[in-house]
Amino acid sequence: MGSPIYIQIHNEIKKAIEAGKWTVGDRIPAERELAEQFNVSRMTLRQAIQTLVDEGILERRVGSGTFVANQKVQEKMSGVTSFTDLMLAQGKTPSSKTISYHAGQPSMSESEKLQLKDGELVLRMERIRYANDVPICFETATVPERLVKDFSKAEVTSSLYGTLEKKAGLIPGKATQTVSAMLASEKIAEYLDIKRGEAILRLRQVSYLQDGQPFEYVRTQYVGERFEFYLNR
Template sequence: MTSTSAEGAALYAQIRETIREEIASGVLKPGEKLLPEEELAVLLGASRMTIRRGILDLIDEGVLYRRRGVGTFVAHRHIERDHNRLVSYFDAALAEGFEPKMEVLSREVIGAKLMVARALGLRENEPIIWVRTLRLADGEPLSVHDEHVPYRLFPDLLEADLSTRQLWECLSDHGFSVKRAVQRVEARLAEEEMAQLLGVEEGAPILYKLRTVYSEDGTPLEFAICHNRGDRYSSTNTLTR
């Protein structure tokens, strides 16, 4: 005979997988609110504690998320970036089953600010090309990238089609292959302009990333400032000892 505790364990796992299947099949959509635990308990014929245990497993996995005092919601799928390798956004998104798209918001020649100049090994106010792009996954905003490259190395980048080609491909056309990158990631809150571009509320969590990309001979090619939606973007790193 199966024990009561074993039955409870089996039931919460069934409930967890039922919710997961409804999300996978599209019955429950990203951003949609789940029924309250009390209603789910009646609907599924289980105790509220059993319902909660199944839901907590999905919250731990990032499949669901909870807003205090509001309820439990279906999370958007994350773009999982493996930062142990240099992979373009298009390649990473396609590999995970997303439809990637990139919109060029701004592109112009400006003088390098101090932080940008230091990263690219330039003089302050030396001409650079600044490109701001909005990256989308399945039509939903994911990140805003402000990319800076030395004008003297890539003057015709102003005419390049960056809506279908990654910037790194354009750099390669000039004989500079991207070899390595150094980046820093930190948590920040979305300010008004960035919140509007990313389609989130002002003050929503974002992952802020600074990245300098180098060629094989060590030439700094690009300095990027990236604002990534905290609810759509995750990073994986392999640590060894």
Template sequence: MQKRTPIYIQIHNQLHEMIHDGYWKVGDRIPSERDLAIRFDVSRMTVRQAVQTLVEEGILERRVGAGTFVSAEKVQEKMSTFQSFTEIISQQGQKPSSKVVSYHVKPASNSEAEKLHLEENAEVLQMERIRYADGTPICLEVASIPYHMVSSLSKKQVTQSLYHTLETEKGISLERAEQTISATLASERVAELLDMKRGEAILRLRQVSYSKDNTPFEYVRTQYAGERFEFYVEGSGDKKR
């Protein structure tokens, strides 16, 4: 039986389409949560969830004291290396760990379907985790995976060692990953989960992971506590400036 698309995803998709169609352009301020709740005849909490998802995807951005705006296209620098959170933390001599905040199957949003090359009404497994280094919360990670790829796997297999399990059980191995990093501010929920203050600096990473046959198998949105984490990429000096 097809799962009914949650209301907040329906609103997310409608807002996403309105932005894509130019109803709101880059730099435009979208209506307040109160006005959107009236427009869609839903609660403000439902609207907040839809808007926050678009913020996490980099489509919208919040500005303290000003409202929520359509994000401008960012200048991008291609990163030449990829390491998992576990590898990064272990190399720093610290102990990595994680806590699962949510784990459920749901219809893919427009953004998830686009990133993962899924058909309309396809389902994804969405996993939300807090990642720690020596017990200190470093980031909040939201990963979406095509459900048909992991439907036969246990929750433990997916949450503890997804890449290893996909390779050994499904023959799916990570070949490359596209990563985008930008800056934002901690929402009330993210601040609470990461033991921060609302409005503190966040490093936001969005990543799509691909297998050897160029099939996307994971779409991750990660928010790092700005004061506890930094990215370091080593490159050669053979590029012209």
């Protein structure tokens, strides 16, 4: 099963950055130029760039272009809590709408974060998460396919953590998390019922099972005025 074209382009751009073709602060070529270079449509190229932006590898600057991102200061947050459990603890009713759900080849970033072996597939799903029917965040989650292949789509999308724990005896442990600010793209603004360019919070998280095995790499974009993070020191 081959990787989608946008994942292949994602990998090529990431390799170029790691090889030093572009360094921190450098502006990468315009989308039109890169689309011609890779011989793909602007839409496909834009999808690859957006994936790199979501991962914090690139950053968009309004009116200036797309640049190799600076490494952000990271702050440790304690514990791993699923969105479902978090909303229930606040007395709110969690729900979600699945935008996409499919198995396929991982990107380089997904393979690295999940410590995958050669040839392993992943399940990649995009969801809008709600609290009391109000959209709170847009989430792209990637999970090793072997962990969820025996479960239904409904079981995985309704509560991944709950399904892994109750059906497979896999208990979530720690997580590494990075939070940064960004502006909502047109796509995200539409999903979350906000204005394009509105401030949002981006969380990138790798979640581990109690035995230390990574089981989830998630990129989540939260509506800033509807959600806040707090730290336990």
